[in-house]
Amino acid sequence: MIKEKGFTITSLAEKLGMTRENLSRTIVNPSSPTLEKLSEALDVPVWQFFASREDVLGDSDSTSITCPHCGKEIQIEVK
Numbered sequence: 038m039i040k041e042k043g044f045t046i047t048s049l050a051e052k053l054g055m056t057r058e059n060l061s062r063t064i065v066n067p068s069s070p071t072l073e074k075l076s077e078a079l080d081v082p083v084w085q086f087f088a089s090r091e092d093v094l095g096d097s098d099s100t101s102i103t104c105p106h107c108g109k110e111i112q113i114e115v116k
Contacts, residue, residue: 038079038081038085038086039079042079042080042081044078044079046060046061049075049078049079052078053074053075053078072086084105084106087105088105089105092105100112100113100114101113
Protein backbone atom coordinates (compact mmCIF):
# COMPACT_ATOMS: atom_id res chain seq x y z
CA MET A 38 0.00 0.00 0.00
CA ILE A 39 2.86 2.39 0.76
CA LYS A 40 4.33 2.02 -2.75
CA GLU A 41 0.86 2.24 -4.34
CA LYS A 42 0.42 5.64 -2.69
CA GLY A 43 3.77 6.84 -4.06
CA PHE A 44 5.76 6.67 -0.83
CA THR A 45 8.87 4.89 0.30
CA ILE A 46 9.31 3.92 3.95
CA THR A 47 11.72 6.86 4.27
CA SER A 48 9.40 9.44 2.69
CA LEU A 49 6.41 8.22 4.71
CA ALA A 50 8.48 8.34 7.90
CA GLU A 51 9.45 11.94 7.09
CA LYS A 52 5.79 12.85 6.52
CA LEU A 53 4.92 11.34 9.90
CA GLY A 54 7.87 12.98 11.67
CA MET A 55 9.49 9.63 12.47
CA THR A 56 12.74 7.93 11.63
CA ARG A 57 12.72 5.20 9.01
CA GLU A 58 13.80 2.65 11.61
CA ASN A 59 11.08 3.67 14.06
CA LEU A 60 8.40 3.47 11.36
CA SER A 61 9.63 0.03 10.28
CA ARG A 62 9.36 -1.23 13.87
CA THR A 63 6.01 0.48 14.42
CA ILE A 64 4.43 -1.05 11.31
CA VAL A 65 5.00 -4.55 12.74
CA ASN A 66 2.86 -3.86 15.83
CA PRO A 67 1.07 -0.49 15.44
CA SER A 68 -1.05 1.17 18.10
CA SER A 69 -4.47 2.65 17.32
CA PRO A 70 -3.10 6.24 17.21
CA THR A 71 -0.36 5.09 14.83
CA LEU A 72 -2.89 3.38 12.56
CA GLU A 73 -4.89 6.60 12.47
CA LYS A 74 -1.79 8.63 11.55
CA LEU A 75 -0.86 6.14 8.84
CA SER A 76 -4.38 6.15 7.41
CA GLU A 77 -4.34 9.95 7.24
CA ALA A 78 -0.89 10.04 5.65
CA LEU A 79 -1.83 7.42 3.05
CA ASP A 80 -5.38 8.78 2.59
CA VAL A 81 -7.05 5.42 3.22
CA PRO A 82 -9.50 4.26 5.89
CA VAL A 83 -8.00 2.30 8.79
CA TRP A 84 -9.97 -0.85 7.91
CA GLN A 85 -8.11 -1.06 4.61
CA PHE A 86 -4.95 -2.11 6.47
CA PHE A 87 -6.77 -5.31 7.44
CA ALA A 88 -8.24 -6.12 4.03
CA SER A 89 -6.66 -7.96 1.14
CA ARG A 90 -6.13 -6.24 -2.19
CA GLU A 91 -8.98 -8.35 -3.62
CA ASP A 92 -11.29 -7.26 -0.80
CA VAL A 93 -10.59 -3.63 -1.61
CA LEU A 94 -10.50 -3.80 -5.41
CA GLY A 95 -12.76 -6.78 -6.09
CA ASP A 96 -13.00 -8.11 -9.64
CA SER A 97 -11.81 -5.65 -12.26
CA ASP A 98 -15.11 -6.08 -14.17
CA SER A 99 -17.25 -5.62 -11.07
CA THR A 100 -19.11 -2.47 -10.05
CA SER A 101 -19.19 -3.45 -6.41
CA ILE A 102 -16.80 -4.40 -3.64
CA THR A 103 -17.34 -6.46 -0.53
CA CYS A 104 -16.93 -4.67 2.79
CA PRO A 105 -14.32 -6.65 4.73
CA HIS A 106 -15.96 -5.63 8.00
CA CYS A 107 -19.59 -6.62 7.44
CA GLY A 108 -19.40 -8.64 4.21
CA LYS A 109 -22.04 -6.57 2.42
CA GLU A 110 -21.67 -5.60 -1.23
CA ILE A 111 -20.95 -1.91 -1.81
CA GLN A 112 -21.89 -0.55 -5.23
CA ILE A 113 -19.30 1.71 -6.80
CA GLU A 114 -19.39 4.04 -9.77
CA VAL A 115 -16.52 3.62 -12.24
CA LYS A 116 -15.67 6.80 -14.10
